[in-house]
Amino acid sequence: MPGDRRMRRAIGAISGTSMDAIDVALVETDGLAALRPLGGGAFPYPAALKTALIALVADPARAEHDPLAEIEAAVTDAFADAIRAFLAGAGIAPDDVDLVGLHGQTILHRPERRFTRQLGDGARLAAALGIDTVDRFRHADVAAGGQGAPLVPLYHAALAAGLDKPLMVLNLGGVANVTYLGAEGTILAFDTGPASALIDDAMRRHFGRAYDSGGAVAASGRIDGQRLAMLMADPFFAVPPPKSLDRNHFHARAAALAPLSPADQVATLAAFTIESVRAALDHVPAPPARWLVAGGGRHNATLMHGLATALGVPVEPVERVGWNGDLLEAECFGYLAMRAARGLPLSLPGTTGVPAPMPGGRLHRARR
Structure with missing residues (x-):
């Protein structure tokens, strides 16, 4: 073969x-x-x-x-x-x-x-x-x-052959990862930080639910800025790519959210995902004009709206270009x-x- x-x-x-x-x-x-x-x-x-x-x-x-x-x-x-x-x-x-x-x-x-x-x-x-x-x-x-x-970048590159570049493909699974596709064929990829895993854990612990449907719980809570800054102080974010994460990497830091109400915990964890994705821009050659989002997190309206606000460019589910994000x-x-x-x-x-x-x-x- x-x-x-x-x-x-x-x-x-x-x-x-x-x-x-x-x-x-x-x-x-x-x-x-x-x-x-x-x-x-x-x-x-x-x-x-x-x-x-x-x-x-x-x-x-x-x-x-x-x-x-x-x-x-x-x-x-x-x-x-x-x-x-x-x-x-x-x-x-x-x-x-x-x-x-x-x-x-x-x-x-x-x-x-x-x-x-x-x-x-x-x-x-x-x-x-x-x-x-x-x-x-x-x-x-x-x-x-x-x-x-991540191992998906070569597949992303094959799928995106006819799309305008630079382009960022973001996968929001348990952990978030990105593929950067440059105009001259550059392919970079790395894990950016948490996506849904920490949120899902908090939802199971406090609400007996597997995930935050639509981001409703996150939208109902308040973000604790001080604790968010503590989460973003993790040395992982300063490490240049390529880099990858274990699902449980941030668990010790996330334990500091325990004094918050359950809704505020989920809101702060959602903000953590958004801010860690934004931090990925520090590690790519040029800011992409468009982000395409795959994974279950694209169904979370709080995450998607927050990402669009933080990134300042279109942030769209991959279905917009005919891919199946699930x-x-x-x-x-x-x-x-x-x-x-x-x-x-x-x-x-x-x-x-x-x-x-x-x-x-x-x-x-x-x-x-």
């Missing part, structure tokens, strides 16, 4: 740091510029498994050192069920899919120690589905000294699976800080 440039069908599957669902998407691509998204969907984790994963992410020592064979098998089986459900709903036979890109579930990301861990067993998934599967997308990059994230990351891992199978780079020095363009992924052949 390395020298093959035919269009093939690949499924991408990922659950983000917010763990709200398993996202599955199908793309047809050659792993280069030829690209056609073919739909997808979101499939919730079984409730008990999600609870177990949340507890695991909150225990970094266990996430790093324990074998976790049982929970990894459960995660892999949940991904298999999600992919089967998507295929059945779309009327697609497994034999009509050439490849699966299994990102899996990140439970710990420590690139400064050259360590990253995603749950998801490609060999088990390939056997369950009868489809060749690529996993371990981040490991080669991290082992070579890269940040291992499926971009899943589509990306279908695209990257094809690149991995063909020996093409998944990351660049400007996207993860890896010393040279870096191939990656581990291919597991299915027995059909």
